[in-house]
Every structure is written in C-alpha cells, then in structure tokens.
Amino acid sequence: MTEILKVQGLRKAFGGVVVANGIDFSLSKGAMHCLIGPNGAGKSSFFRLLLGEHAPDAGTITFDGSDITGLRSFQRIRRGISVKFQVPGIFKALSVRQNLEVAFQDHLHGHSLSATIREMLDFTDLRAEEMTPAGILSHGQQQWLEIAMAVGVEPKLLLLDEPTAGMSPDETRKTGEMLHELNGRGITILAVEHDMAFVEQIAKRVTVLHFGSIFAEGTITEIIDHPGVQEIYLGTADV
Amino acid sequence: MTLNTTDTVPRSRARRLFSRLEGPQTMGSGPAFWTVAALVLGVAAAYPLIADAWTVGNAAYFLIWTFMAMGLGVVWGYAGALSFGQTAFFGLAGYAYGVITINLGTAYGLTIVALLLSVAIGGLFALVIGYFMFYGRIQGVFIGIVTLSVTLVLETFMAQTAGPQWRIGEARLNGFNGMSGMPPLTLPWFGGDIVLYPGPPLYYLLLGLVVICYLGLRILLNSPFGNVLVAIRENPHRVGMLGYDVRLYQMLAFGIGGAFAALSGALYTAWGQYITPSSMGLTSAALPIVWVAVGGRRDITATLIGTLVVLAGFQTLTIYGSQYALVVMGALLLVTVLAAPQGLIVGAMTLLGRLFQRSKT
Ligand SMILES: Nc1ncnc2c1ncn2[C@@H]1O[C@H](COP(=O)(O)OP(=O)(O)OP(=O)(O)O)[C@@H](O)[C@H]1O
C-alpha cells in the first residue's frame, strides 16, 4: 500500500516542554487510524505540526509524495489535508449555509456548489438549520458542521481532533457511521479520540502517544491488551 | 446550438453578478427594498430642482465623504480590521490630485485622469501598508495604532513643507497652510469644457458615483470574496485552515478601503480646491469611525445612510460652534457603543424588518 503521510524524526519543544520528541509515523492511503494518549501527550500539537501551525525544530513531513515541511498552513490545505479542531472552529455569526459556502466555494461553483451544500446538509442532518446562525446550534451539531466543512472539500487526508467530544452516545455512534462512509469514499482519516468505544467502532489500527513520543502502535486489540498502555492511559482514562 | 451556448454564457454570468446585489452580507432585498431605494434616489435626483446652488454644492460635499465611509465599512465592518488611518489615503490622494492637476492643467479631461491616478496612488499606498501590517502579523488593536501612526506621520510631514524647496514641478506643498489653487474637475465637452464647481453638475456626478460604488460594493460583498472577508472577521484561523491565504484577503480588503478613501480625498480637493495637512490629523481620522460606527459598520447600506445623516447633523451643530459639535459626536459614539453596538441604522432596519414581517403574517 502506498503512504499518504510520512513523518520522520519530528521534534518540537516549547521551552522545557517537549511536545514532539522525534516522532516517526506513517499512514497508508485509505486508512482509518486513531491516535490516543493521556491529556497533554502532544496529540493536538502533532496535528498542529502536520498543519504547519508550529514549525518543527527538526524532522520532515511528506504528504502524498512531496515534502510539505516548509509550506504554510493554507498551502498544505490546498494539497488535500483537511481538519476539524478540538475546539469547534466554525463561523458562529454566519448561517450554516454560509459556513459551508466558505468551505467549498474555492473548489466548487454554481450547481456543483449548491449540490454539495445540499448533500452535506443531508449528511449532517442540518437541513432545517440551513439559515440558522451556526453559533446557536447544539454542541454536537457544531461538531458535525465542522466535519462537513472539512470533508466537503474532498480532502485526501482528514484530521479529526476529538470529533465526538461533548456528543451524546447516540450522536457519537452516528458520527462513527459518518466516518465509515467517508472512509468508504476513499478519504484517509486520522482521528484523535478519548472514547475507546468509538475508537473500536472506527479504527483498525491505533497509535499511542505519550510525552511526545510514540509509545505503542498496533491493532485495536493489541493496544487494549498492551500492559504498558493500560498503565499510562486506559486504566486511568475516564471512559 | 453553438449560437445558443455562446449567447447564454455571458447572459447567465451577468445574471449571477446582478443576483449578488442581494445576499447574506447586505441588508435589504426584494421589491419593497428596491422600490424604496429607487424613491430615495429619485428624491436625491430631484433635489437640485428645489434647492439653490449653494445648498446643492453643500449636499455634494456630504456625498464626497461617503466613499471613505464605505471603504472603512469594508475594512472594519466586513473584514474586521479597525483602521484608524483612512485619512492617510484620503490626504495622499488629495495632494496627488493637486500636484498632478497643477502640473498638467485641465485640457483634454486631464483632471479626470488625475482623479483616477490619485485613487490608484492612494489604493497602492494602502496595499503597501496592508502588506507590511498583515504579512507582519499585526492584529487587532495594533492595526488601529499602526494606521493612526501612518496618518499622523503624514500630517506632520506635510505640515513642515512650507519652504520653497518643497515643490513638485509647479506645485508648492505649502506646509501647514496646505495646498490650494488646483483646478476643479473638468469634463471635456463639444461646446467647451464643463467645469464642475460645487453645484448641480458636480452633485449629479457624485450622486452617480455613490450609486455605482454602493451597488458595486453590494455585489462584491455578496460574492465569494465577501464571504471570505466576513469569515475572516469571525475566525481568521479557521479560514486559513480552509485553504485561504488570509493575509492576502486582508491586504486586498485594506487596499479597497484605501482606494475608496483616496476617491473621497481627490474629490474633496477638487470640490474645495484646497487640501491641508489637518485633513490627515487626529480629529479628521476619528470622524469616519464615528460615522461608520453610528450607522452600522457591518452593513454597507447602514454605513452609507448613517454617514449622510451624521454629517448633516454635524454641520447643523457646527453653527453653534465646532468644538460643541465634536463633543456631541463623541457622545453619539458612546451612546451607539453602549446602546446599539451594531449601529443605530442597523438596529432601526432590523426593527423595521421585524415589524414588516409581523404585519405580513
Ligand atoms: N504553544 C504552546 N506553548 C507551550 N506549551 C504548549 C503549547 N502547546 C501545547 N503545549 C503543551 O504541550 C503539551 C501537549 O499539548 P497538546 O495540546 O498537544 O496535548 P493533547 O495530547 O492534545 O492533550 P488533550 O488530550 O488534553 O487535548 C501540553 O503540556 C501543553 O501544555
């Protein structure tokens, strides 16, 4: 299988805090992969490094065959990376429709733009909220809206930072189904998640991050049975 | 078949353009709104028939400022960057108009060329300032500080150009007293040039320009470009993470705002045939913020109406003393910020819209 993402020797420190301590990581095309780890392990920082929000102290990031380490954030997005942040990053004063327009209008125009918006409104069950300011949606709906914004551009790689945070079990399960559908369309997905039930629902392979380093990597059962992982994370996690 | 496609493509493009006269970024839509707008325009067009030439020239003076206000509306209200120094582009364009026309004269419609050049100079200067600000990661309140500094530096610089060595060709910059004696706008015409002194012909030219700029901005703001601007105002980080070069958009919006301020500056200089450094001073720099804030910065219609209303009110008050008028302006700004932060006109229009909705149901 070909790799869509390859990270080599990625290092980043803020003063004394090492958020990435020589990370080697790769992701094959079409994968649905989860990143777990205790609070402060460096999961969100790893995403920010991938997105170019932090410049690494050392290491390289290769995406879809080319080195993107020196590119600015918006250029990386244009290459086909898309992201949903841990804190919902939507335009609260704008309507749901406008949020989607801003997300898609650069790639789509005219009829294909309105068709995709309609499709995404159905996909996320936000049809009735089309003209509602995004800021007054429920937390779960805001998460979905942001997922829709992230997937509507048809990225090659979708980064999701805690996509189910604050969702009810029902919403969480539905989100999992959405992700399976997106993955079925060929989008590679890398998700940070705390909810192990959700991780089991979506991921075949899991990477555990601890103190900015990769602590373990394997199938979901391997990770759950891993004694070290239980000690640092699963035993103490509030799942 | 071929004929059909070549025919419909431009037509549908024009239709899409005009459909953007209405949209989420601008208040007012539907036949009722456009009927009222046409009526207002009709009254404005008939105004010179009932008023004397001096009053009409004075009304033209009000129209001149609306361009700077609408430009600030784009930069501040839509793109979310509070510029405190639109007068820098206003003043620069005013001086540019003076220097160019004094050197080139009025023949062959050269004053119109001078007007366009002045707008280009002001707009380019704004792009340069915008480049250094936005690519230098200056944000929030610091944009206000930088832009205010720019306009005050220009004011100070122009105020010390009294000596005879400060001349560009024929044009003396004249220091604190400012430059005067430049010709008004002059339209070449068959039976002889039309000189646009303050009066009905200038009024009509300005009214036409206001309509063009207002409608053009409505189309721009409801376009994908306008969508990105308001998104940047709401959450610039997310916009970057959707693949947009946020700084480029901010710089372009700032350039547009600067060009509009420059249009005001050049027209102002042509109208009164003078421009002084104080047009870039602190008081001058603060006034556009009051106009735009009071009317409503997040809607171009509110900005336009608010500016005209506040200007007319300001002039009425000035009869009782200009210091007094400034205090009232400050109080007005305070009341707006406290009582209707989205602006008085926007507040009133929202209320009207709600009443209208209710009466329909
Ligand atoms: N810009 C920064 N400057 C200094 N320290 C930072 C910065 N960003 C993150 N950190 C620190 O780096 C560590 C890793 O943070 P990060 O947000 O990546 O963790 P995380 O694994 O996403 O945690 P969580 O599960 O709580 O979201 C934390 O200790 C955090 O305080």
Ligand SMILES: [Mg+2]
């Ligand atoms: Mg995190």
